[in-house]
Amino acid sequence: VIRGLSSSAVRNAAIKHVTIIGGGQMGAGIAQVAATTGHSVVLVDTNEEILKKSAKGIEGSLKRVVKKKFADKPDAGAEFIAKVMANVSISTDAASVVGSTDLVLEAIVENLKIKQGLFGALDKVAPAHTIFASNTSSLPITDIASSTSRLDRFGGLHFFNPVPMMKLVEVIGTSATSQDTFDSLLAFSKALGKTPVSCKVRSSGIPYDTIHYVHHMPFRSIRLHERGHGSKEDIDIAMKLGAGYPMGPFELLDYVGLDTAKFIMDGWVEKDPGNPLMQPSEMLNKLVAEGKFGKKTGEGFYKYK
Ligand code: CAA
Ligand code: NAD
Numbered sequence: 537v538i539r540g541l542s543s544s545a546v547r548n549a550a551i552k553h554v555t556i557i558g559g560g561q562m563g564a565g566i567a568q569v570a571a572t573t574g575h576s577v578v579l580v581d582t583n584e585e586i587l588k589k590s591a592k593g594i595e596g597s598l599k600r601v602v603k604k605k606f607a608d609k610p611d612a613g614a615e616f617i618a619k620v621m622a623n624v625s626i627s628t629d630a631a632s633v634v635g636s637t638d639l640v641l642e643a644i645v646e647n648l649k650i651k652q653g654l655f656g657a658l659d660k661v662a663p664a665h666t667i668f669a670s671n672t673s674s675l676p677i678t679d680i681a682s683s684t685s686r687l688d689r690f691g692g693l694h695f696f697n698p699v700p701m702m703k704l705v706e707v708i709g710t711s712a713t714s715q716d717t718f719d720s721l722l723a724f725s726k727a728l729g730k731t732p733v734s735c736k737v738r739s740s741g742i743p744y745d746t747i748h749y750v751h752h753m754p755f756r757s758i759r760l761h762e763r764g765h766g767s768k769e770d771i772d773i774a775m776k777l778g779a780g781y782p783m784g785p786f787e788l789l790d791y792v793g794l795d796t797a798k799f800i801m802d803g804w805v806e807k808d809p810g811n812p813l814m815q816p817s818e819m820l821n822k823l824v825a826e827g828k829f830g831k832k833t834g835e836g837f838y839k840y841k
Contacts, residue, residue, distance in 0.1 A: 570728060641670075652680060707732045757785035
């Protein structure tokens with residue numbers, strides 16, 4: 537981990553109150569896990585309708601958890617869900633809710649300018665002790681943090697989809713992230729019941745951590761398919777039955793979201809244009825242009841309706 541000399545004068549207490557911006561697949565999943573582990577959570581998105589869908593998604597996921605945990609005790613299960621949901625409140629106005637928060641965790645669209653705009657605005661209203669973190673898949677944390685004046689209290693917390701099931705969290709420090717902040721983010725990840733790993737700052741913009749490996753195979757699979765070497769169904773079957781992957785590469789891309797996958801791929805292409813492995817995919821671009829983002833919109837490489 538590359539961490540610099542700068543450090544905040546403010547010592548961070550344990551993170552108890554969390555504001556999560558973005559109530560999509562990742563934000564809702566993180567909110568669920570944080571609420572389940574006793575944190576007070578405010579989930580923020582752009583409108584009430586999306587937030588209602590987020591809350592419904594959290595309840596649906598909790599029901600799957602309860603089915604196992606309280607298999608023969610339905611009343612205790614219902615009580616568990618009610619208790620977790622009581623820890624979550626919703627808002628469409630981030631600036632008005634960050635006043636008492638220990639951590640602002642962002643899981644909005646994978647777009648640098650939009651993320652910078654959000655953090656730049658919240659930096660002016662959030663308390664001094666509040667840590668900011670991004671769940672970005674591929675953008676350099678340093679670039680996102682540059683929109684704020686709290687570089688020492690800024691880091692990356694990279695969760696994996698589906699958050700309630702995936703145990704890993706990558707904790708990312710930049711050269712300006714203070715040791716206190718980094719330790720708080722590690723402690724928070726553990727308090728969520730996750731296993732954190734420390735990651736080097738993504739200074740080059742090309743990630744050399746899990747996301748690189750997770751997406752390398754799916755991106756190569758798209759190329760194989762585009763060149764006519766195999767159908768998506770056969771490639772998915774081959775990777776599941778021959779390599780033991782829980783999902784095939786096309787299923788995984790649909791699950792992650794093709795919009796997010798395209799943002800990741802475009803970023804890699806831009807940073808490493810000469811690399812033959814990092815070339816744009818016509819097929820992916822076409823699906824995204826048609827609004828086919830995968831499971832979340834009902835169609836991507838496959839149909840889900
Ligand atoms: N909430 C609660 N429980 C869930 C759940 C959710 N969202 N999703 C799955 N589960 C539970 C199910 O209830 C089920 O429990 P039981 O076995 O006790 O019945 C269990 O998980 C298995 O689910 P399924 O039987 O439905 O399906 P599965 O065996 O295929 O498992 C999976 C589902 C865990 C998602 C598995 O397919 C998997 O691990 N897929 C790969 C996921 C992956 O690679 N994620 C990383 C994506 S990349 C990323 O996140 C980073 C980025 O920046 C883009
Ligand atoms: P998503 O499309 O499911 O959800 C994004 C949510 O953010 C939407 O509900 C949208 O309305 C909301 N939003 C957009 N701009 C906003 C703003 N300015 N203020 C408040 N809300 C806003 O996306 P996702 O899959 O949850 O991904 C979110 C972030 O997490 C991205 O940065 C992505 O790269 C990262 N990530 C995604 C995955 C994955 O597998 N999908 C895994 C790890 C990290």
